[in-house]
Amino acid sequence: MIWVNFLLAHKNTMNKLNKFLRTLFLPVILVVTAFLFAWKSLPFNQFEPYTQEIPDSKQSFQMVPIPGGTFAMGSLVQEDEQPVHKVEISPFWMGAHEITWDIFELFLDKNYEQAIAEKPLPTQVDGLSRPSIPYLDMTFGMGKEGKPAIGMTQYGALQFCKWLYLKTGIFYRLPTEAEWEYAAKAGSQSKYFFGNDAALLGEYAWYDRNSGGTTQAIGQKKPNPWGLYDILGNVMEWTSDQYVNDAYTKRVETVEKDPRLPIQSLYPGSIRGGNYKSTSEDLRVSKRFYSKAEWKRIDPQIPKSQWWFPEAPFLGLRVVRPMNAPSQGEIMNYYNRPPIADY
Amino acid sequence: MEYLNKNPRRDFLKTSAIVTGGLMIQPFSLSGAYAAGSDEIKIAVIGCGGRGTGAVFQAFDTGHNIKLVAMADAFRDRIDKSYEPIFNKYGKDKVDVPEERKFAGFEGYKEAIKLADVVILAAPPGFRPDHFEEAVKQGKQIFMEKPVAIDATGIRKVLAAAEEAKKKKLNVVVGLQRHYQDNYRETVKRIHDGAVGDIIGGQVYWNDGGVWVNPRQPGQTEMEYQMRNWYYFNWLCGDHIVEQHVHNLDVANWVKNSYPVKAYGTGGRQVRTGKEYGEIFDHHSITFTYADGTVIFSECRHFPGATNRVDERFQGTKGNVYLSAGNHGILTEWGGKEIYNHNRDNNPNPYQVEHDELFDAIVKGEYKFADAENAAKSTMTAILGRYATYSGKEISWDEALNSTVDLMPERLAWDAMPKVLPNEEGFYPFAIPGKTKVI
Numbered sequence: 001m002i003w004v005n006f007l008l009a010h011k012n013t014m015n016k017l018n019k020f021l022r023t024l025f026l027p028v029i030l031v032v033t034a035f036l037f038a039w040k041s042l043p044f045n046q047f048e049p050y051t052q053e054i055p056d057s058k059q060s061f062q063m064v065p066i067p068g069g070t071f072a073m074g075s076l077v078q079e080d081e082q083p084v085h086k087v088e089i090s091p092f093w094m095g096a097h098e099i100t101w102d103i104f105e106l107f108l109d110k111n112y113e114q115a116i117a118e119k120p121l122p123t124q125v126d127g128l129s130r131p132s133i134p135y136l137d138m139t140f141g142m143g144k145e146g147k148p149a150i151g152m153t154q155y156g157a158l159q160f161c162k163w164l165y166l167k168t169g170i171f172y173r174l175p176t177e178a179e180w181e182y183a184a185k186a187g188s189q190s191k192y193f194f195g196n197d198a199a200l201l202g203e204y205a206w207y208d209r210n211s212g213g214t215t216q217a218i219g220q221k222k223p224n225p226w227g228l229y230d231i232l233g234n235v236m237e238w239t240s241d242q243y244v245n246d247a248y249t250k251r252v253e254t255v256e257k258d259p260r261l262p263i264q265s266l267y268p269g270s271i272r273g274g275n276y277k278s279t280s281e282d283l284r285v286s287k288r289f290y291s292k293a294e295w296k297r298i299d300p301q302i303p304k305s306q307w308w309f310p311e312a313p314f315l316g317l318r319v320v321r322p323m324n325a326p327s328q329g330e331i332m333n334y335y336n337r338p339p340i341a342d343y
Numbered sequence: 344m345e346y347l348n349k350n351p352r353r354d355f356l357k358t359s360a361i362v363t364g365g366l367m368i369q370p371f372s373l374s375g376a377y378a379a380g381s382d383e384i385k386i387a388v389i390g391c392g393g394r395g396t397g398a399v400f401q402a403f404d405t406g407h408n409i410k411l412v413a414m415a416d417a418f419r420d421r422i423d424k425s426y427e428p429i430f431n432k433y434g435k436d437k438v439d440v441p442e443e444r445k446f447a448g449f450e451g452y453k454e455a456i457k458l459a460d461v462v463i464l465a466a467p468p469g470f471r472p473d474h475f476e477e478a479v480k481q482g483k484q485i486f487m488e489k490p491v492a493i494d495a496t497g498i499r500k501v502l503a504a505a506e507e508a509k510k511k512k513l514n515v516v517v518g519l520q521r522h523y524q525d526n527y528r529e530t531v532k533r534i535h536d537g538a539v540g541d542i543i544g545g546q547v548y549w550n551d552g553g554v555w556v557n558p559r560q561p562g563q564t565e566m567e568y569q570m571r572n573w574y575y576f577n578w579l580c581g582d583h584i585v586e587q588h589v590h591n592l593d594v595a596n597w598v599k600n601s602y603p604v605k606a607y608g609t610g611g612r613q614v615r616t617g618k619e620y621g622e623i624f625d626h627h628s629i630t631f632t633y634a635d636g637t638v639i640f641s642e643c644r645h646f647p648g649a650t651n652r653v654d655e656r657f658q659g660t661k662g663n664v665y666l667s668a669g670n671h672g673i674l675t676e677w678g679g680k681e682i683y684n685h686n687r688d689n690n691p692n693p694y695q696v697e698h699d700e701l702f703d704a705i706v707k708g709e710y711k712f713a714d715a716e717n718a719a720k721s722t723m724t725a726i727l728g729r730y731a732t733y734s735g736k737e738i739s740w741d742e743a744l745n746s747t748v749d750l751m752p753e754r755l756a757w758d759a760m761p762k763v764l765p766n767e768e769g770f771y772p773f774a775i776p777g778k779t780k781v782i
């Protein structure tokens with residue numbers, strides 16, 4: 001992928017070279033980029049934790065391996081969490097943390113990304129469709145540095161993943177609802193990944209009892225057994241699924257592998273994890289949430305923004321990377337879903 | 344000259360008209376079809392961008408019997424982009440805008456206004472004085488967006504038309520929507536009742552990352568380019584201190600029940616220096632002094648990557664105040680005891696409330712809203728701030744309001760030239776404090 005990007009980025013230059021020079025240099029470039037690619041991807045193949053640097057910036061984020069396996073999805077608490085059913089999940093990496101404003105702001109403002117990079121952005125990154133720069137303060141006074149990015153739509157979260165892909169050459173995407181719950185449970189079968197005692201939540205999560213009504217800098221609490229920080233509380237996290245309240249009732253026949261609920265309509269989208277304003281009950285690992293049109297209620301413009309929810313300061317994202325990346329075509333299909341108009 | 348406001352405090356009290364304000368509710372009659380027995384209210388929208396379109400939605404969503412009959416915008420494509428979602432959502436019974444009532448160009452607003460009982464004025468701010476003046480002249484009920492002008496010349500026009508609107512008993516609601524937002528209403532009411540004593544200082548902010556840019560297209564005239572990027576040109580926008588920060592300065596004036604007598608400050612272009620950013624500054628930092636000696640500190644900037652802050656804080660003799668558009672409204676005694684903390688959940692949408700209250704008054708035949716004068720003076724506060732940062736000099740309210748500098752082009756047409764033009768490399772001249780004459 002990296003060398004494909006490299007070649008595309010240098011297409012104009014290539015066209016200017018005469019045929020003789022091209023035939024001479026192309027094999028050399030291919031060998032060098034193939035070597036760089038192999039060298040760069042080597043540690044990833046070992047399915048270990050790794051740090052993803054974001055090129056042309058000082059930002060990076062950590063990814064932790066989530067081993068494949070089978071788990072019991074759902075709970076007996078709420079109707080939409082039933083029945084509890086078996087689901088098989090393929091291995092993937094997941095972000096150890098929620099994506100911060102420090103990273104998200106590079107994506108949302110190309111000129112800012114450009115200013116930080118101090119050299120021209122690659123053509124594809126330059127041409128990417130970006131969020132409208134929000135007229136409102138989307139941090140809602142809660143700060144940026146180390147704080148989770150908030151208020152983006154599912155479309156915005158997906159386009160952020162695309163930006164990451166164009167920057168790094170690695171397929172990042174949103175977790176499915178099943179992947180999210182599997183990773184959050186981390187092999188446990190209790191209310192929380194650490195057991196059933198809500199009194200212990202404060203060690204692991206920011207929620208209504210300890211957050212002071214604001215988002216908190218990532219990674220200050222203990223992680224879950226698979227190394228995921230703030231997986232409960234702080235901000236809710238986007239999944240790539242549609243929220244379908246009776247989805248689980250249709251999965252009783254067989255053990256489904258990597259179930260997905262593709263987006264058919266703008267609302268409701270599937271969201272997980274509770275947030276800084278949630279009660280302990282809403283921080284349960286099986287608790288399901290969904291997006292609402294009313295979160296754009298106070299957007300004074302029509303059409304309403306495809307990118308922002310002015311009234312969802314509790315909603316963020318965490319990325320995943322499947323261990324086995326799909327084909328280039330599948331990747332582009334995933335990212336290039338057109339936005340759905342919102343009045 | 345009435346607009347030379349020698350006693351801002353008394354004048355404010357006399358003219359402020361936010362529901363609980365000083366205006367007597369007086370009946371009036373609507374002209375046209377509405378008065379002739381139909382309960383249908385005809386509206387026209389002038390300026391069909393995202394905000395104008397949004398305001399049309401809000402007018403419909405009041406639930407009254409409203410029909411959109413005319414649309415005007417300088418750009419034909421803007422009319423079409425606006426018409427489509429309006430028609431799709433509200434349908435042919437509510438949207439009756441045939442080709443001959445879609446007015447593209449600079450002059451179409453006059454015809455569009457004629458066709459309506461109520462007009463929505465949402466073009467870029469530079470056009471507002473002319474549009475408002477025309478709507479008042481034609482005796483229409485008015486919703487207009489903030490800010491209401493971009494220089495003192497425009498402000499004087501708006502103030503004169505505001506007086507005329509009062510004489511004609513025309514309801515005028517201005518989109519300084521904090522006046523229609525519960526946390527502000529409830530908290531400011533308590534401040535005025537003395538909950539934190541006399542307000543003796545404050546800090547108001549609009550610090551965030553900036554707004555959109557539309558790249559220059561081949562074949563665009565200079566006029567079209569500037570119109571497509573109106574945010575970055577003072578004759579259209581007034582700089583972000585006027586276009587955005589007017590909200591926070593307006594809150595300071597509201598809380599103080601007054602307008603500043605002078606301003607002193609600094610500003611410039613520090614991080615947003617590209618040619619695509621026209622002539623406006625990226626930061627302004629100002630102290631506004633009020634007649635009683637109170638100093639309000641104001642700061643606005645467009646710095647991506649830096650910490651955002653959009654809110655208002657005030658200090659009183661007995662306690663302090665925190666307000667934000669995120670429904671904060673907190674009054675605290677010195678020492679920390681909470682006096683009032685507005686419940687942030689389930690507050691009404693202020694953009695909708697503006698229209699609900701305006702159309703409710705119109706349907707009942709009541710004269711309740713005269714927002715234009717305060718909007719003009721709060722806009723003038725922001726313009727005064729810009730004069731101070733652009734010049735680097737202390738400038739008084741009276742000097743500023745009497746400035747005869749007129750930023751508008753001599754002629755409005757696609758082939759006409761705005762007054763500020765790019766150099767050979769495409770960069771626009773911008774103000775240099777200590778050197779630039781602004782008033």
